[in-house]
Amino acid sequence: MDYFSFFGLERKLTLDASRLQQRFYQLSKEYHPDRFAQKPAEERLKAEEASAILNDGYRVLRDPVQRAEYVLRQEGFDIGEQRSKDVPPELLEEVFELNMALEELRHGDEDARASLKEAHGKFVAMRAAADEELCALGRRYDETPGRDALQQIRALLNRRRYIRNLVAEVEKELA
Amino acid sequence: MAYSDKVLDHYSNPRNVGSMDKNDPNVGTGMVGAPECGDVMKLQVKVNPDTGIIEDAKFKTFGCGSAIASSSLATEMLKGKTVDEALAIKNTEIVNELALPPVKIHCSVLAEDAIKAAITNYKEKTAKEQAAVTL
Structure with missing residues (x-):
């Protein structure tokens, strides 16, 4: 799952931080466990997964360095094993x-x-x-x-x- | 993580630390690094131009114990070898000799890269000199 599209944002290295934060709050509400407490297990699981992606994605996208590394990795650049x-x-x-x-x-x-x-x-x-x-x-x-x-x-x-x-x-x- | 005795030996008593004049035509200098761990390694060889044998080797490494031990061992291995023998040195020899754990294998790779870079630098220098002579 591409973090940019998950957040409904354009895939850009220069990201509007306040827009990202706004989307994070919106989606956090949307996938909040409380809203799925009474739902079937399958839906609950999906919401949990979405929450996990949301948190990981937010951590990566809000940091300019991690965001750039993320895009580089998507474009096939090897990040971990640099020589x-x-x-x-x-x-x-x-x-x-x-x-x-x-x-x-x-x-x-x-x-x-x-x-x-x-x-x-x-x-x-x-x-x-x-x-x-x-x-x-x-x-x-x-x-x-x-x-x-x-x-x-x-x-x-x-x-x-x-x-x-x-x-x-x-x-x-x-x- | 526990270092092997050999790593500790090279780390606490590194061989051939220092530098040589990089402008000396018989000296080859290799500088390599690994951004991920922040290591930088400089390795130099001094070659006898008549015999092609490496007479001296020096290194200076900023990095972890394994990186220092790998380059220290590399300089020991280099002395007395011909430049072509030096190019054939594989990082696995360093891994085996120092009993490096898998997470530290990249340190030996860095040392192999440093050897290759130093020899390549020496070869480029001599090639240039010869070109200058024929001109």
Whole structure:
């Protein structure tokens, strides 16, 4: 079951969040267990299934990253098993350098904490920039759907995943 | 999850950590990564141009214990091999040697990719040099 059609929404990467929420509430009411308590078991089961899809779908569609991954998967892109051949070499260089800097900071002196905070700010900003770029690429895909746009989105999501890991690493250090 | 003794050995005492000058014409550099777990692995080989034998290998890996152990073992395996022998190294050898569990097999795959990337880089460099010489 396609989440977009389940919610009665156009299959687009840029999604109107309030419209999605509105549909979620409507459908939640529609499939609410209370309404099926007196119904035959078959109908009750169907409503339960629909509720499950509704909740899963809402979780996926309301998050721009998960939504993009969902569409990529639908279009036949392998999301879980990515290897370096899918990652641009410049990004690997960049992530490697960032990790090196992080390691140096860890082994550094008292100043390390301030530098780590600075690095944290930088990574968070990078993540925000990636999120903005994801929006822009999503708009482009919605206007002219195609593999090229999806490929770009996928590369961006890879990059974002690395950045997200770096943010988590630094936060662990700062905690 | 429990690591095998061999993984722990390589992890706590990694062999050949470091880097070589990537501009050295006899050095091949491979950089690979797995976005899903956030791992990045850099592996370098130094080849004797006369014999085609790998004289030195270095690595630096940011990742889990298995990724570090896989690349550490890879550098040990590489030394003394010819570049073509190196290309024939399979990740299963690393899996067996380190007794990696199924969920960590991708770490050995990453190490194999790193070896291939480093050798390919070396070969491209020498091909370019030869082209430059003939010009």
